[in-house]
Amino acid sequence: MGVNSAPVAGLTPAAISERIESRELSRRCAILPEDVVRKVFRYGATAGRRIEQHARLDRCMDRLQDLVVEAERRGEALASGTVVMAAELGRGSGRFDRRWYAPPGGLWLAMAWADTLLPDFARLLPLAAGIACCETVRSYGIDAAIKWVNDIHVRGRKVCGILCQTVSAPGSGDRYHLIGIGINCNNKTFPAELRDTAVSMRDLLGRSLDLSQFALDLLVALAWNFGLVHFQEECELAAGGYPDKPESPVVAAWRQLSDTMGRQVVYGYDVRRRPLYRAAVLDIDHDGGLVMALEDGRRITEYSGEILYLDGKPSPAPHLHAVTPARIEGL
Amino acid sequence: MSQQEIHFDEVISRYRSDPYDYVDIHAIHAGLVHFKAAEGTEVQAESGEWQHIPGTPLYEITRERNLKVVTARTNGIVSFLNTALDGKFVEAGEKLMTIRHPLKKKEIIESILQEVLSLFLAPERARYYFAMDVQSRIDQKGLRSVFINPGDEVITMSLMKRDTPVYYAGDPGIIHSVYFKPGDSVNHGEPLFGVCAEDKLPLIQKIITRVKAEWE
Incomplete structure (x- = not known):
């Protein structure tokens, strides 16, 4: 499948690293020790290591699964943190058979994360994805909140949906967590059945967002929050898994x-x-x-x-x- | 037990002479143990529509000022209690007591079948569903008509809104027994379903018929 014109300009692994170094490290270090911040970001550093952009796809999750298979055919493993994005989706879907309306203007992406976490910690990834999305939306001044497990809404209207699946490469059995994220950024309209339950950031802010900056912010937030899951695993394993674990x-x-x-x-x-x-x-x-x-x-x-x-x-x-x-x- | 040569008289007389399951209860982790049930106590399993009413307390275990009460997950009588451990520090996994659980006819049939069927076990504690294709085949043709092969996506495991397809890895066969209801929370290692080769179906039916006929 050919990669079409980039819907989000300037979004590269180098741009993510530069954003972390120039802004995020100092912001996080204002709250946490620098060695901890650097360690967390090292764990999450693969987020957006490879970014594939399309003008249109049926589903980003499907393309990511194809990439897992293609990598295996080459005798390789898909790079953890690989991101697939599309300007619009033809068959966007949530869990079960729920349709996800994904027209131009929104941010539609999926990220593959290699399954290197123990099961007790991998279960935190859907929460971490929700935190990353909510933090990013809120950083634009929107009063968003998370509804368990990871729906992001603003006063009951959904601004972001997250879909998590774990898949195995057919031959090697290598497992990946696929995190699908849809954020209503600059979408202008919703189908009638969604008008009361969905909202876009553009509607909430009264202006359009710079989608490339927003995508950059989101990938940095994913790097931090996924890194935090790995850091928690390291700390708890080092502590010996006592039952009275700290929060x-x-x-x-x-x-x-x-x-x-x-x-x-x-x-x-x-x-x-x-x-x-x-x-x-x-x-x-x-x-x-x-x-x-x-x-x-x-x-x-x-x-x-x-x-x-x-x-x-x-x-x-x-x-x-x-x-x-x-x-x-x-x- | 050989799948071809099941000795009915021996198996049935075993269950007739001792129609109980003996469930050993072990320390869930290291800690200071105090028993909450005495030998001979009748205990009840967790109950309620959502299994949210805890069972009878069996023992308390304390470590690092963290106290946990462990409750019964099966009903029966406490038939053995390691009283020497009461008030003592125990290691994780140490056997503390045994519950003698009276088997019903249905449980005896299942118990024998589980020795004969290939069991597919839950890989993690999660909620489980049949894959959509398998569920629709079960809905259309009935449970014991659904044939599965290694590599088939049979189950969806759902944990924290993360769905994981689970692939069948055993011998080809028919889904004979299902031990969960779609959406049930199943513990790690518990059987989800049992599979039998098509040519073993008559044997399985013979077991069921024989136990039903001979068990009061």
Whole structure:
């Protein structure tokens, strides 16, 4: 498949590295020790190592899977952090058979991340992707929040969707986590069925965004937050996996950007089609599980599925810079 | 047990003379143990529509001021208790007690079948679904008509909104028994389904018929 004209100009691995060195290191070092910041970014450095841009694709996730197979045919492994982007998608989709409307103006991408994490830590990647997207949207002055697991919304209207799948190369069995991200940036219109539930950053800001700068910001945020998952793994393994682990920096960052805590929700695996039960959200546990109180007062923790908010409580304004030195150093 | 030569009389008399499963309970990690159940205590498994009502407390274990209460996941009677360990520091995995679980006819059939079928185990604690193609074949043709081959995508494992296709790696055969409902949370290592070769189906049916006929 030929690579078409780049929808996002100036987005290169070198530009990501330059952004980290020129802006992100100093910003993160204002909160955390420099050696920690550098280590986290080293872990996440492969994000956007290779970027393939297309004017149009059916689905970025499909193209990424093709790249996994093509690399294997050459006797290679796909570079971790490979990103596929398209200016528009013909068959964008979310989980199940949900359609994702992806016209020109939005940021539509998928990133492959080699499965080198232990399962207990790999489960944090969907949270880390949500944090990266939410941080990036919020850095443009938009009051976005995360709904468990990783839906990014602004007062109930979805601005960003994330799709995570784990795939294996057919021959070698090498596993990759594929993270599909769709962000309504400069889209001007939505189909009638989405007008009440989706919103674009352009509508919220009243102006268009520089898509290349936004994409750069997002990839840097992905580098940081995915790096943080690896850093947490390193710290916890070094500590010997004791049960009274300090708070996970990934979960702490998620908690501060989320408006899920305390909400009345309905839970289900496919909650729109098959809602299972109502509950009140109490907390998120160390592994990212959603701790809820059922109507009879009993507690239940879910590690999969999705929720809908039942109450109309507006999003609080979560704090930026959610990961504090105490949380990192406590590891 | 050989898949071809199952000695029915021997197997059935084994279950007749001792129709129980003996579930050993081990320390989940190192720590100071205090028992919460005595020998002879009847214990109940977790229950509730979402399995959210904890079972009977079995023991407490404390490490680094972190106390955990471990509860029963199977019902039965505490048939053995290592009382010497009460109030002592134990290592992870040390056997603490045994629960004698009374088997129902259906459980006995399943227990025998699990010795004969090739079991496909859950790779992680997660929620599980059949792959869409397999589910639609089950819906159309019924469970015991679905043939799977190595490399077929059979299961979707869902964890933290991350879906992972799981591929079948055993011998070709028919999905005979399913041990989960789509969307169930299944623990690592527990069986998801059992597969049998087509030519073994008569043997499997014979087991079921024989146990049903001979078990009261």
